[in-house]
Structure formats: C-alpha cells, structure tokens
Amino acid sequence: DLIFRRFIASQMVKAKALKQILEVTVLDAKKEYSGYVDILDPGFTLVYRPFTLMKKLKVGEYDVVDVEYKRIVSIPLYSQADIVQLMKEKEIGRPSTYAKIIRTLFERHYVLSSKRGKLIPTKLGISVYEFLKENYRDFISEERTRIVERIMDEIADGKINYQKALLEFYEEIRMVDEGQL
Numbered sequence: 612d613l614i615f616r617r618f619i620a621s622q623m624v625k626a627k628a629l630k631q632i633l634e635v636t637v638l639d640a641k642k643e644y645s646g647y648v649d650i651l652d653p654g655f656t657l658v659y660r661p662f663t664l665m666k667k668l669k670v671g672e673y674d675v676v677d678v679e680y681k682r683i684v685s686i687p688l689y690s691q692a693d694i695v696q697l698m699k700e701k702e703i704g705r706p707s708t709y710a711k712i713i714r715t716l717f718e719r720h721y722v723l724s725s726k727r728g729k730l731i732p733t734k735l736g737i738s739v740y741e742f743l744k745e746n747y748r749d750f751i752s753e754e755r756t757r758i759v760e761r762i763m764d765e766i767a768d769g770k771i772n773y774q775k776a777l778l779e780f781y782e783e784i785r786m787v788d789e790g791q792l
Contacts, residue, residue, distance in 0.1 A: 721735060
C-alpha cells in the first residue's frame with residue numbers, strides 16, 4: 612500500500628504548505644526548529660503525506676514550562692554488519708568467529724538491537740567494558756588481540772611450538788594476577 616501511494620503521489624502535482632520556523636533561545640543557546648503548520652494546496656498529500664502538521668504558534672515569547680534532557684550519543688551506533696566490517700579492517704577475529712562474537716554479546720546481555728538494527732550497549736555491557744579497560748587494558752587492546760591471533764596462526768602453521776606459546780601466555784597472565792604487571 613505504501614509503495615503504491617508513493618508511486619501515485621510521485622505522478623501528482625506538488626503540494627503547497629505553510630512552513631513555520633521557531634527560534635528557541637534559552638540563556639545563550641539558540642536553536643531553530645521548523646515544520647509545516649498548514650496545507651495550502653494539497654496536491655500529492657491527498658494520497659501520501661511525508662510529514663505531520665505541527666501546531667501553529669503565534670509570534671511572541673513563551674515561558675518554559677517543561678525541560679527535557681536527552682543525551683545524544685556522539686559515537687555512531689553500529690549494525691552487526693558494521694561490527695563485522697570493523698573487525699575485518701582491524702584484523703580482529705576470524706570469519707569463523709565473527710558471528711559467535713556478536714552472538715555472545717547478545718547472550719551475555721552486553722548489547723541490545725534497536726528497531727533499526729543498530730547495536731546499543733547495555734549498562735551491563737558498559738560496566739564490563741569499563742572494568743576490563745581499567746584493570747586489563749593491555750589484554751583487551753586491539754593490538755594485543757592482533758598479536759595473539761598472529762601467534763595462533765604461527766602455531767597453526769607449525770612455526771611456533773604451542774607449548775612454548777602457552778607457557779608465555781600463562782606467565783604473563785600469572786604476573787597480572789599477582790599484580791606484577
């Protein structure tokens with residue numbers, strides 16, 4: 612139905628609408644908002660209206676009745692495909708582990724999926740990340756992950772003895788556990 616209505620609307624005459632621009636000033640901050648307040652000539656809006664009408668306001672000053680604070684994330688949210696692409700670019704994980712890593716994030720409730728398919732970190736996920744970053748920064752860095760994966764590749768290729776690599780990992784982890792690193 613939506614596709615049909617949009618197609619029909621594309622064949623109709625343009626609509627004419629009255630647009631209102633609001634300038635909101637609070638202390639030293641100014642912000643402009645705009646929206647349509649009236650349809651002068653309906654045109655294509657008879658079958659498809661890509662906007663909603665807002666209430667028309669009279670020119671003047673208004674008292675602030677209610678203030679709502681919203682935190683806007685400056686870091687863009689990623690989809691599962693975006694995460695896989697980043698992992699490929701940063702050489703983290705393997706094609707066989709990408710899906711497993713993302714599945715684990717969901718299973719442990721570290722992320723949720725938005726309606727638009729973006730991954731949103733949960734409070735638990737953020738807390739776990741902060742804890743690991745504060746206490747094990749060197750072990751969870753991208754560079755450390757690349758080094759460990761390179762060593763695993765060398766073990767698989769027979770270039771490094773796996774027992775020697777495990778012993779080195781064990782000693783490093785033991786030193787961290789004892790607070791020496």
